[in-house]
Amino acid sequence: MSSNAKIVLRKKPNSKGQYPLAIRITKNRRSTYQYIGHYIDIEEWDEKNLRVKKSNPNADSLNKLLSQQLSNANKALIDLQSEYKDASANQIKKEIYASGNSSTFFELAQEHLDELEVAEKLNRLSTDSALISYIVKYHKSKQLSFQEIDERFLKKLMIYLKVKHDLAETSIMNILVLIRLLFNRAIKLKIVSRELYPFGGDQIKIKFPETTKIGLNIIEVRAIEALDNLTRNEIHTRNVWLFSFNFAGMRVTDVLWTKWSDIYDNRLHY
Structure with a gap:
């Protein structure tokens, strides 16, 4: 079976005048194309x-993605050659790509958020939604493949978060943790090769800065309880804090969702 795969730039532009990158699969001088979802100017x-x-x-990321796609196609062609006596270019393409999962980073991120919503993990949903929004702002597009998320991408993201949004180191690490979680899920789903994993070793290391937490003493807590001349909003704020404090640091989301009916048998059930 004479067949081959090649990186090409197709000649039909989109509405913005940009041209699609693709992998061309050829068998007996008949070709079919697998588009990788990215467009560039012809120059x-x-x-x-x-x-x-x-x-x-984005040249480095796109070239890395193209090389990976070509490598995957060539490996699949070799595997198919050992199994089939004959197959058309379209059949070869179907065998290579039909069972593959090409979900983007943001598609998998949305699945993650949907799961949190179904599980009613609202505090985590709110937090992770905010973290993902920073990545959207940085990339300026929801078309982000996992193959593009390499060490260089993550380093530039970290600089952007610190300079443009003045995020603390802990917040930046939380964003990296979420990216790592989704990347591991993508590997498990065979969306991306484990060889492209950008974390650990001599690549991106997630290390939270050491923090010192100082609690209030009993005198300070009683001083908060005794505050007067507060506005209506300040009274509510003080009461929410005291409610959380007296329940051993109950999360504010759980405090806000608490109803009188949740308290029975001299206990709070939540």
């Missing part, structure tokens, strides 16, 4: 070396 394409030029700001 950014190196036809001789079949690479995206450095003039494209």
Whole structure:
């Protein structure tokens, strides 16, 4: 079975005048194409070396993605050659890609948020939604493949979060933890190769800064209880804090959802 795969830039532009990157699969001079979901200007394409030029700001990530896609296609072709006596280009494409999961990072992120909502983990839902929104703002698009999330991408993201949003180190680490969680899920679902894992070793390390927590003493708590001349909103705020404090640091989400009916048999049930 004479067949091959090659990286190409297709010649039909989209509405923005950009051209799609693809993997071309050829069998007996008949070709079919697997698009990778990214478009570039024609001036950014190196036809001789079949690479995206450095003039494209995402050149490194796109070239890495193209190489991975080509490698996967060639490996699949070798596997198919050992199993089939004959197959058309379209049949080869179907065998290579039909069973594959090509979910993007943000598609998997949305699945994660949906699961939290169904499980009624509202505090975690609110937190993770906010963390994901920072990644959307940085990438400026919801078309983000896991293959694009490499060490360089993450380092630039960390700098962006610190400089543009003035996030503390702990908040930045929390965003990386969420990305790592989704990346591990993508590996399990065979969306991305484990070889592209950008965490650990000599790559991105997630290390939370040491923090010192100082609690209030009994005199300070009683001083808060005795505060007067408060506005209506300040009274409610003080009461919410005291309610949480007296229930050993109950989460504010749980405090706000508490009803009188949750208290019975001299206990709070939540």
